[in-house]
Amino acid sequence: MIEIINLYKSFSGQQVLNGLNLKIADKELIAIIGQSGGGKSVFLRHLIGLVKPDSGSIIIEGVDITRVSRKELDLIRQKFGVVFQGGALFDSITIYDNVAFPLREKLKLDESQIQQKVRELLEDVGLSGIEKKYPAEISGGMKKRVALARALVVEPKIVLFDEPTTGLDPILLRSIHHLIIDTHRKYSFTGIVISHDIPEIFEVVDRVAFLYKGRIAEIGTPEEIQNSSNPISRQFITGKLDDSIKIL
Amino acid sequence: MEKLIRKIGSKAIFIIRMAGHMFIFLVKSICYIFIPPFKLKLLLKQIHFIGNKSLLVIVLIGTFTGMVLALQLFYTLRKFGSEAMLGPAIALSLIRELGPVLTALTVTGRAGSAITAEIGIMRISEQIDALTAMALNPLRYLVVPNIVAALIAFPLLTAIFNVIGIFGGYLVGVELLGLSAGTYFSQMKQYLDIVDIEIGLYKSISFGLIVSWISCYKGYYTSYGAEGVSKSTTEAVVLSSVLILIWDYFIGAIYL
Numbered sequence: 001m002i003e004i005i006n007l008y009k010s011f012s013g014q015q016v017l018n019g020l021n022l023k024i025a026d027k028e029l030i031a032i033i034g035q036s037g038g039g040k041s042v043f044l045r046h047l048i049g050l051v052k053p054d055s056g057s058i059i060i061e062g063v064d065i066t067r068v069s070r071k072e073l074d075l076i077r078q079k080f081g082v083v084f085q086g087g088a089l090f091d092s093i094t095i096y097d098n099v100a101f102p103l104r105e106k107l108k109l110d111e112s113q114i115q116q117k118v119r120e121l122l123e124d125v126g127l128s129g130i131e132k133k134y135p136a137e138i139s140g141g142m143k144k145r146v147a148l149a150r151a152l153v154v155e156p157k158i159v160l161f162d163e164p165t166t167g168l169d170p171i172l173l174r175s176i177h178h179l180i181i182d183t184h185r186k187y188s189f190t191g192i193v194i195s196h197d198i199p200e201i202f203e204v205v206d207r208v209a210f211l212y213k214g215r216i217a218e219i220g221t222p223e224e225i226q227n228s229s230n231p232i233s234r235q236f237i238t239g240k241l242d243d244s245i246k247i248l
Numbered sequence: 249m250e251k252l253i254r255k256i257g258s259k260a261i262f263i264i265r266m267a268g269h270m271f272i273f274l275v276k277s278i279c280y281i282f283i284p285p286f287k288l289k290l291l292l293k294q295i296h297f298i299g300n301k302s303l304l305v306i307v308l309i310g311t312f313t314g315m316v317l318a319l320q321l322f323y324t325l326r327k328f329g330s331e332a333m334l335g336p337a338i339a340l341s342l343i344r345e346l347g348p349v350l351t352a353l354t355v356t357g358r359a360g361s362a363i364t365a366e367i368g369i370m371r372i373s374e375q376i377d378a379l380t381a382m383a384l385n386p387l388r389y390l391v392v393p394n395i396v397a398a399l400i401a402f403p404l405l406t407a408i409f410n411v412i413g414i415f416g417g418y419l420v421g422v423e424l425l426g427l428s429a430g431t432y433f434s435q436m437k438q439y440l441d442i443v444d445i446e447i448g449l450y451k452s453i454s455f456g457l458i459v460s461w462i463s464c465y466k467g468y469y470t471s472y473g474a475e476g477v478s479k480s481t482t483e484a485v486v487l488s489s490v491l492i493l494i495w496d497y498f499i500g501a502i503y504l
Binding site: 045048049050074075077078080082084085086088089090091101102105106 | 373
């Protein structure tokens with residue numbers, strides 16, 4: 001269970017998170033949607049302690065991570081897998097070593113166990129046979145799949161996806177979405193997906209939260225959000241320019 | 249007037265704050281040197297990168313520094329009829345001063361800038377965040393190996409620079425200008441003290457620390473985008489070079 005209570009964060013006087021409240025159940029797959037620059041990624045970075053809030057609490061499995069020591073925070077972080085926007089694969093090592101990295105560094109498994117696990121994960125994301133390549137030698141879509149494999153290799157309880165489909169064509173976008181659904185079924189993690197893919201993301205997740213002006217403006221099942229009477233949510237989903245959300 | 253004072257004051261506060269931040273970064277990194285687990289593979293990789301890959305340029309610069317020194321010093325010493333002192337003059341200049349300084353400046357340009365750029369790119373592409381998210385300490389992976397590698401590689405490169413420089417001086421002084429080889433080396437042995445070598449060693453170790461510290465810090469806290477990385481790389485080279493020369497003066501003054 002993840003609970004976010006009254007989360008506030010500002011950068012250089014600009015309020016990014018403005019009293020955000022959200023509860024996420026175990027093994028739930030939830031999407032956070034909202035305007036670009038609206039604080040979705042900042043919110044995600046709060047969940048793994050990469051950013052400290054100005055005030056508020058983030059309670060993960062009963063522990064408020066805003067009030068723990070670095071050592072305790074590291075213990076909480078071990079429950080997480082993160083798929084960063086660009087993949088964040090380590091440039092200087094091969095795909096195999098990238099996926100094996102958390103296993104080698106955190107779990108101290110022997111090499112045969114690592115090999116078996118890495119092969120299995122790469123197979124799960126449909127990328128067998130690219131183990132010896134370097135991140136620079138594979139496409140953006142492949143990088144995101146490898147990033148997902150690396151995030152899942154330690155079997156985390158919670159997986160964060162920071163815009164996992166940005167910059168991908170519609171076919172790759174759907175393939176990543178299917179991958180999220182399949183891996184979620186197989187590994188049953190709690191998944192939080194930051195996404196701009198409307199309406200495609202509605203087919204993927206259990207619930208959708210709409211972040212607006214630093215707060216959750218609306219939350220519900222994909223159907224509820226799609227049929228929402230809230231004018232702001234409706235405008236965001238339909239993408240109309242001349243309504244409640246002022247762009248220019 | 250008030251505006252000007254305000255501006256100077258805020259700039260001074262910014263510099264003091266940054267100096268404090270840099271110092272804390274250094275202290276933390278030094279602490280991690282002694283706390284296991286040690287990343288020996290990464291250390292060897294960085295020793296190869298800072299040390300082995302700088303070897304060719306160090307040999308080239310060392311040779312020509314020795315040769316130029318021999319030409320200039322021979323010309324000056326001949327005016328006083330002291331050409332025999334060419335060997336010790338070259339050796340003392342190189343071992344006490346030019347060897348450590350030129351090695352440090354060369355490695356700053358070659359390896360220091362690359363370290364800043366590499367760590368900077370890791371920062372903007374979220375690779376450092378990925379390490380943190382895996383509950384791993386980025387300082388242990390990115391900074392500690394560079395600092396220890398520089399502490400090992402700088403004195404070795406400086407020693408090579410000195411030997412090559414003395415050989416370059418020999419080429420010009422003995423082979424070209426006709427000084428006897430015996431005079432060149434025997435006078436050197438007579439005037440060179442172990443203290444001179446110690447000073448060179450202290451300098452090269454401290455320069456290694458300065459270059460790796462500044463390069464890693466500037467990369468680690470780079471601002472975003474390609475422009476941010478390029479700015480950090482320039483700042484790392486400029487700041488390292490200035491600190492090398494300032495620190496060189498102070499050590500020189502202490503051991504005069």
